[in-house]
Amino acid sequence: MSPPISPSLADARKTLHRTSQRGRGQQQLLRASAVQEAEAPSWGPVTELWTxxxxxxxxxxxxxxxxxxxxxxxxxxxxxxxxxxxxxxxxxxxxxxxxxxxxxxxxxxxxxxxxxxxxxxxxxxxxxxxDNVLFSGKIEEYEAAFNLVDTDKKGSVGPTQLAQLFTNLGNPLPYDRLSAIMRQYDVSKKGQLTFNDVMKMFRDELLDLNEILNYIKLAPDDSAAATSVEAPAKTQPGEILEIESEEELDNILQERKDTLIVLLGSLTWCRPCKTLAKPLQNLAEYYKEAGFLKTYGNVSEAAKYLFKERLKARVTPTFYFFRNGELVHTHTGANKVKLEYYIRECLEPKERPEQALFPPGSGPAGNWR
The missing domain is CATH 1.10.238.10 (EF-hand)
Known part of the structure; x- marks a missing residue:
């Protein structure tokens, strides 16, 4: 027969049991809190689960x-x-x-x-x-909206064309309101609004992009931002050759027709392009079977023609990939992971190193897809 348990020992066991129960409960709360913290933004409360x-x-x-x-x-x-x-x-x-x-x-x-x-x-x-301060639409959608108004294709619109646009959208403006709008946005004071002037109207929410796109029945295409023109090459492995003319581009594409040519279309003041300078140099040195070129559309008249007329560049940076003189890919944005992904996609298996230099998930913008 077991000896009787003393009152003090029985009380101690009860206390230990209650402490153990509280400990398990606290552990469960801590585990739940950890899950909440993992799922919540750094500035969000940890007492609520984020969807x-x-x-x-x-x-x-x-x-x-x-x-x-x-x-x-x-x-x-x-x-x-x-x-x-x-x-x-x-x-x-x-x-x-x-x-x-x-x-x-x-x-x-x-x-x-x-x-x-x-x-x-x-x-x-x-x-x-x-607060929707940023333009959400793609540049080609705003251009399509402007082109709807710019019926004579002269690059600017007058009060008559603007009045017709508002009428078409079911919001005709009285003359005094239209005159006030022209005075407000006509920076040149020539009675005409340029594309940039009209963009200010979009920013001030005077015009609604979706209304205009619906009116002209333009279906926004997610791939439209990735359709541009072409890309160049480098003369020596590891070099990024700067070109200024259409003739230079054509000569390189002819001379290195079997080589993948990657061309960066940029402007000298493009800050995203400057941040990509070092990664682009690293890629040029790493992928020696490809040719790398760059062109700045504001350094000369020839470069401007190449940039705007031949390459049809709308934003910077834009990359153009060529093989056998033909455009095989183009995309925009200063994302080194995205750039390398398409370089590897466009190279033949025997031309590319086994490992990527900037694998997906690396860097702050690694998960771009």
Whole structure:
């Protein structure tokens, strides 16, 4: 027969049991909290589980912020904000020209630089993006909307054409309202609105892109942003040759017709292009079976013709891939992982190294697909 348990020992066992139960409960709470923290954005509460959509939206905002932060210092400065506001497709396509007025830029900066430090932090950027300040459509969609109004194809529209557009959209304007709009957006004071002027109207939400696209029955095509023209080559392995004319491009394509030629179409002031300079050089040195070229569309008249007329470049950077003198691929954006992916896709198996230099998932913009 077991000896009787003393009252003090019985109490100790009860206390130990209660402590063990609390410990298991705390462990369960800690495990649940860890799951919540893993699924919640860094600025979100850990007491609530975030849906997959919430986390996807947050990840998308982070990717867009990193893309806009050209110099990678963790904030968006004034010029980076200008490039972002002038871009289309939520910041993935950069404008070829600077058209945003300083006053407009300063107004956006004042509205969203909440702590007044002269830059846009990530939390401030989230508010900016959620307020639909960024152009969401693709550049070709805005061009199609402008071309609908520019019926005589002279690159500008007058009050009569603008009035017809509003009428077609079911929103005819009285003369005084139309006159006020022309005065507000006609920067040149010539009674004509250029494409950049009309883009300001889109930014001010005076025009709705979806309404116009529906009117002209233009079905937005996700692949449209990836259809451009062509690409060049380098003369020596590891070299990126700069060309300035259509003739230079044709000569290289003829001389190296069996080689994959990769051409970067850029402008000297394109900041995303500058961030890609070192990775592009690394790729040129790594993929010695390919030829690498670059052209700046603002260095000469010949380069401008190559850039705008032959290559039909709309945004920078744009990459053109050639093989046997024919365009085989083109895409936009300063993403080294995406660029290498298509280089490897367009090279023959015997031409490419076994390992990628920038494998998918590497770097802040690694998961681009």
């Amino acid at each position: 997959k959509k919430s986390k996807t939206d947050y990840d998308s905002l982070q990717a867009r912020f990193r893309a806009a932060d050209i110099d990678g210092n963790g904030v968006i400065d004034r010029e980076e904000l200008r490039a972002l506001l002038e871009s289309t497709d939520s910041g993935s396509q950069y404008s070829l020209t600077h058209w945003l007025e300083d006053d407009d830029l300063d107004k956006v900066m004042r509205n969203y630089d909440e702590n007044g430090d002269g830059v846009i932090q990530f939390e401030e950027f989230c508010k900016l993006a959620q």
